[in-house]
Amino acid sequence: MNFMRQFVALTFNFSFKEELMSIMDTLKEEGIQGKYYDLDNLHMTLAFFGETDRQDEIMEIIHSIPFPEITITLNRIGHFKKIYWVGIKDNPVLDEYVNTLRKALKAHDIPFDDKPFYPHITILRKAEEGDRTLQEVSTKDIKVELLQAHYLEEGLKYLPYNEQSLIAKINKIYQQKGHVTIAIDGRCGSGKTTLANKLKAYFDCHIFHMDDFYLQEYQRTQERYNEPGGNVDRERFKKEVLEPLKEHHDVLYRPFDCSTMSISEGTLYSYKPINIIEGSYSCHPELIDAYDLSIFVDIDESLRLKRIEKRNGKEALDMFIKKWIPLEEKYFSSFDIQNHCDFYFNAGR
Template sequence: MQNEFSYAVNTTVDLIKTLRNQKDRIFIAIDGMSGSGKSTFAQTLSETTKATLIHCDDFFLRPEQRTEERLSAPGGNLDTERIISEVIQPIIDGDSFAYKPFNCHIMDFDTAKIISPEDIIILEGSYSCHPALFDFFDIHIFLSTDRLTQVSRILLRGGYNKTKEFIEKWIPMENKYFQHYNIKDKCELSFKT
């Protein structure tokens, strides 16, 4: 993975450098399969480019939003409205911003994060290339991996019960979203990790 990972980071940094000549602020979305290394890739890219990093996991739906209708829509379990109003719009307006990350373990909000955004902003996580968000971003990246690696990484990260939940619930929801919106093919960059 290291050579592919380094290649992905270097290729993305090169594209950012090219865009820096054209734009004052660059928005990057990093989407892809669970267990494909999105968080690690985003963290490395953020450190390399001094970018502001926002995680989609902070914007999963609150319990009262989890209606059957909402969850049945491809990518419907991400609060895209809140990402736009609390993160993207303040950045566009040139402001610092604050948001309360949603914590899935306690099913409630955590303490607010106050952010003074850098000139490069990364939104990392599944559903970051959702059509409601897609046009806000300058660079769209899709990460994938093979099934065995995916399951192994999820198992290491969360144990058996969490892996079972991912296999039965979250991965099928992601795949539905990827296929419905043709996410991988819409991204400028795609890497297998």
């Protein structure tokens, strides 16, 4: 097993990483060339281990130290040799957290690079030099994670430790059975699609979305909406996606088009042995037996509402609060979905 390049780091929400991408775009427009970081790889290193096989101990230390409420504010671009980085405003709370973390690592005799902590986010390597100031951008949506470098077909990816265990499990099932069907269920705004896309970067697979199977017009009755999990066309999804996959057949994928209130002609997906079913209601009791592995993605309520408003707008947020979220919660509680899944992730922790 390759333990190369493992480290504890802060990771950020999508909107904050988009701000970092905008900074990189500005550098590109100025003609500065080099190896720019991918959005998914942006992070702030707190402690670097290199090679280690003590991930479980490190995770226990991370969980034992409460992570304080911290606001990270970007305020400048700097460089060291041929590396560009984004700096932050002085943050005594973060400095104290890192000091506590590193003391705990030392107390457990876990070796790491003990250079002084200078908080920064690397955005570009192998580049020209030049410092700049920035219009300040802040975020409180931060997580502490143990990351590991993976060299995939499309390049380097940093994956959290809990996602590494998921990848190992998928590989194990695939080696045993020769095929894997994975369901990713969970609350709206929690990052189900993001997780599916991360797995797709690692595996040669298809992703099928439950959101493409809205109820057809004749199904939209009050009786149907009263059913826990009744507001998706699970019958059509089972017939057109899950049953062909079970027989190792191609899938004619026909999303529901809300603009015309009809089913599209669709696209033929050639069979692949690894497939991901993404979306709320994917683990409905009528569907769950089709999966080899199931995942529940959770999110704290305040963060969920912020993400939905940013993604869908204020008017849509009201609809989520009044209609879609209550329908989801009824489904989750009626079938105890979270406790029936093999893996649990929380987007806010």
